[in-house]
Amino acid sequence: MAAKRPRTQRRADARATKKLVHDRERLWLLSPGGSAVRPITVVSPAVIDARVAAMRCPQCESDYAVREQEATRTGDRVVSVRCKLCHVPRQIWFRLGSAAAN
Ligand SMILES: [Zn+2]
Numbered sequence: 001m002a003a004k005r006p007r008t009q010r011r012a013d014a015r016a017t018k019k020l021v022h023d024r025e026r027l028w029l030l031s032p033g034g035s036a037v038r039p040i041t042v043v044s045p046a047v048i049d050a051r052v053a054a055m056r057c058p059q060c061e062s063d064y065a066v067r068e069q070e071a072t073r074t075g076d077r078v079v080s081v082r083c084k085l086c087h088v089p090r091q092i093w094f095r096l097g098s099a100a101a102n
Contacts, residue, residue: 021059028058028090039076039095048077048094055092057083064090 033040033055042048052066062085069079077094 024058031058033092033094036072036076036093039093041095041097043097045077045094045096048079051094052079052081052092057086057088057090059083059088060086062086 028034030038032038033051040051042051048069049066052064056063060083062083064081065084067080067082067089069077071077075096077096079092079094080089081092082089
């Protein structure tokens with residue numbers, strides 16, 4: 001019976017880690033750029049690369065490698081990135097601000 005304890009503890013640790021990862025992802029989805037409903041407003045597509053370069057992975061604080069940038073039908077920009085350290089893929093949403101209407 002004593003042998004069960006470490007295994008139970010490991011399972012509990014794994015659950016806690018999974019919850020932490022899950023919570024960080026939820027937080028990311030609620031932060032600017034984390035979803036289609038919360039795009040980061042920029043005045044020009046030219047500044048998107050710099051904005052992405054300044055962002056950090058919510059899981060490990062590392063920076064991103066950009067894989068591709070797409071324009072949606074509504075004109076938003078979606079940048080697909082992958083964390084350089086933990087390799088979690090992510091999409092960052094941008095919207096061109098009112099200055100682009102000129
Ligand atoms: Zn990461």
